[in-house]
Amino acid sequence: MSRLLPLIGFLLLVGLFGFGIWWNTQHDQREIASPLIDKPAPAFALPVLGEPSRTVDKASLLGKPYFLNVFASWCIECVHEHPMLMTDMKRLGLPIVGFNYKDEPEAAMAWLSEHGDPFDVIVADRDGRAGIDFGVYAAPETFLIDAKGVIRYKRIGPITPEVIEKEIRPALAALAKEAP
Amino acid sequence: MIRRALLWLALCLLPVVAYTQAIQPLPFHDRAEEVRFQKLTSELRCPMCQNETLADSNAPIAHDLRRQVFEMIQAGKSDDEIKTYLVDRYSQFVLYKPPVEPSTWLLWFGPLALLAAGAVVVAVQVRRRARQNPTVGTPANDTEDDW
Numbered sequence: 001m002s003r004l005l006p007l008i009g010f011l012l013l014v015g016l017f018g019f020g021i022w023w024n025t026q027h028d029q030r031e032i033a034s035p036l037i038d039k040p041a042p043a044f045a046l047p048v049l050g051e052p053s054r055t056v057d058k059a060s061l062l063g064k065p066y067f068l069n070v071f072a073s074w075c076i077e078c079v080h081e082h083p084m085l086m087t088d089m090k091r092l093g094l095p096i097v098g099f100n101y102k103d104e105p106e107a108a109m110a111w112l113s114e115h116g117d118p119f120d121v122i123v124a125d126r127d128g129r130a131g132i133d134f135g136v137y138a139a140p141e142t143f144l145i146d147a148k149g150v151i152r153y154k155r156i157g158p159i160t161p162e163v164i165e166k167e168i169r170p171a172l173a174a175l176a177k178e179a180p
Numbered sequence: 181m182i183r184r185a186l187l188w189l190a191l192c193l194l195p196v197v198a199y200t201q202a203i204q205p206l207p208f209h210d211r212a213e214e215v216r217f218q219k220l221t222s223e224l225r226c227p228m229c230q231n232e233t234l235a236d237s238n239a240p241i242a243h244d245l246r247r248q249v250f251e252m253i254q255a256g257k258s259d260d261e262i263k264t265y266l267v268d269r270y271s272q273f274v275l276y277k278p279p280v281e282p283s284t285w286l287l288w289f290g291p292l293a294l295l296a297a298g299a300v301v302v303a304v305q306v307r308r309r310a311r312q313n314p315t316v317g318t319p320a321n322d323t324e325d326d327w
Contacts, residue, residue, distance in 0.1 A: 032227055035271040102240060128244045135269040137227035137241045 034135050034154045041068075041143070041151050042133035046123035049100050050109055056097075056123050058149055065152075065175055066095040068143040069119070070131070072103040073111035075139040081158035085118040088164055092172065094144075098122035101131050101139050144171050146178075206250050213253060220259055221246055224266065225274050233276065 036042075045057035069085060071078045089096060098119035100108045105124060112122075125131050134143070144153040153171040155163055208214040218235060224245070226237035234242050234249070245266065252262045266274045278284045 030230065032271055032273045035268060102244075128240070129248075132244060132248055132269060135271075137270065 028157065031156045032137070034151075034156075036135055036151050037154060039151060041145050041149050042130070044123070044125075044130045044133065046125055046130055049098070049105055049122040049124040052105075052124075056121055061097065061145070062149050063147055064095065065144065065146045065172075066097050066120075067092075068097045068099050068134075068145055070099045070101045070134075070136050070139045070141040070143075072101045072139045073107040074103065075101075077158045078140045079115065081140050082115045082118075084159045084161070084164075086116050088161060089159060090118055092164075092168070094172075095120040099131075099134075099136075100124045101136060102126065102128045144168070144175075146175055206246075209254075216259075217250060217253055220253075220262065221249055223276050224249070224263070225276050227270050227274060234274075 041058060043058050045055050048054040048056055067089065069089075071081075085096065096119050098117075098121070100122055102125065105126075108122075108124070112119075123130075128136075134141075138156065140158055142155040142159055143151055146152050152175065153167065155167065159168070206214075206217070208217065221235035222233045224234040226232045226234050226239055226242040226245070228239040228241045229237050232239075232242070234245050248265075249262055252265065257265075263275065272278055278287065280288050
């Protein structure tokens, strides 16, 4: 028995390290689970992109679920994500609020006229302060906010067809179940 | 010759220019406040470049969060209040030193438990051998040792 002990110890370590490798391939290590899920979205009041005199706040968006998509003209992944917003995300039937994160308004508008504008309204967070309240740390990020203003889901990184099927549709189905 | 030396000098000074341009010093009230800011930001983790502290990171979000920490210090918030503020938004991920609570017991006490388990194994082995071979000290008949 005592002869086998080193082998057993070695096999246990192999198992542990194997599990570690498997575990790390199962999820995106850069992704930080947001503590804001199922909590009320932070209050915000931000100017509309291109119309600085007009302000959109959290209260004015209540009453209907919507997506909040964090994007910026400097964000490379956003370019890859954008076609999904233009097509599959729009087809889901919810308003998409653009959250222009730490961007120059002119650059953002030029970017949108080049790639298309899928947003119902776009708010501009130039200094990134509202972004901190939302726990934003990189673009693109997408929130699903329900009619009561509660954050139901957050995607960190670009939206892909797989994300829509595996994460967003189930989240929407859960929302639909609650609605009377 | 002199021109070449001057060129070299200018080249050597180039990083200094870049350095002074890159840093915008924060207007601290006094040295103690600056030390507190440095200590706090070096205990916080940048959510973007995940192996760097807020103090070290050059990511835009780290810059913004440093500004936030600075403003909260100016507003008279305590270190705990600032940490809570960040944890509420970015989860405990931002803490390099997670709090001791049931979900982190394994992290905090796991190594200690492993060490204790190892000590128990060693103690048991030593005693067993001492019993098998009471005349310790002569490695001459040590032929059976597997280890």
